[in-house]
Amino acid sequence: MATGTKVDLTKRLDGYRARVGEFRLIxxxxxxxxxxxxxxxxxxxxxYAEALEALYPVAYALKFASKRELDQDYVVPPLEGLWWADEMDAFTTARDKSRWDWTMLILIPEWIxxxxxxxxxxxxxxxxxxxxLDDLRILPLSEGLCLQTLHIGSFDDEAPLLARMHxxxxxxxxxxLAGLHHEVYLSDARRVAPEKRRTILRQPVTPA
Incomplete structure (x- = not known):
């Protein structure tokens, strides 16, 4: 890998590519x-707030350590999340967020x-x-075959698209379906209006 340049993994990795209206197998x-x-x-x-307060300082400290010690700078990847509930209608119909379990994620570059x-x-x-911070861990994730698409808009407006996908x-x-619902937040929800947020919706799958 060439050093001295800043790598943007969202432009390099296929998992960060999605289009509105397209359901793509990757x-x-x-x-x-x-x-x-x-x-x-x-x-x-x-x-949830406490989770992000642990994730982001480590993600940025890791970026600076990579630049300092490995001579490889990069853009901190976007926040991601795995989401699940005992009943899938908590996402697609009822949208009862109090029933949701989640794992918030930030990708670790492969060279680290x-x-x-x-x-x-x-x-x-x-x-x-x-x-x-003590709850933070390194999570290996092998999702394999997935179907994904791009949603633009509020998180609360995802339900019809998820229902269509599922x-x-x-x-x-x-x-x-063969794994946990996965979202990639290409927009920073702290800075982007709800109606303009870009979110990849991903679902691991397997042959029926």
Missing amino acids: DLPPNRYLAIDGHGDPNTAPA EDALVEAVIADVRTKKAPVR DEVIPEQGLR
């Missing part, structure tokens, strides 16, 4: 993420070894010590 390689778990409505649950990640977490602990598009392609 085969994702194994990846590693900074990850932290929680439960409940992300708009109101203290655990686990030892550097652990060293960065230890360093952040000495400086910031976010409340949930109930129509996936069965019509001879597939079935």
Whole structure:
């Protein structure tokens, strides 16, 4: 890998490509993420805010460590999330966010070894010590075959598109759900109006 230039993984990796109105099958390689778990409505649950308060300082400290120690700079990848509930209608019909479980993620670039990640977490602990830092972990994720599309708009407006993906598009392609619902937040929700937010909706699948 060439050094001295800043890598933007959203422009390099196929998993960050999606179009409105297109349901595209992709085969994702194994990846590693900074990850932290929680439960409940992300708009109101203290655990969600605390999760991000742990994720972001480590993600940015890891970027600076990569530049300093490996001579490889990069754009911190976007926030991602795995979402699930005991009943899928909590997402597609009822939208009962109090029933949601989640794992928030930020991708670790492939050239960064686990030892550097652990060293960065230890360093952040000495400086910031976010409340949930000890819950942060490295998560290997092998999603393999996935169907994904792009949603533009409020998170609360995702339900019809998810219902179409789950109930129509996936069965019509001879597939079935095979993993956790995955979202990639290409827009920073702190800075982008709800109606303009760009979110990749991804569903791991397997032949039916």
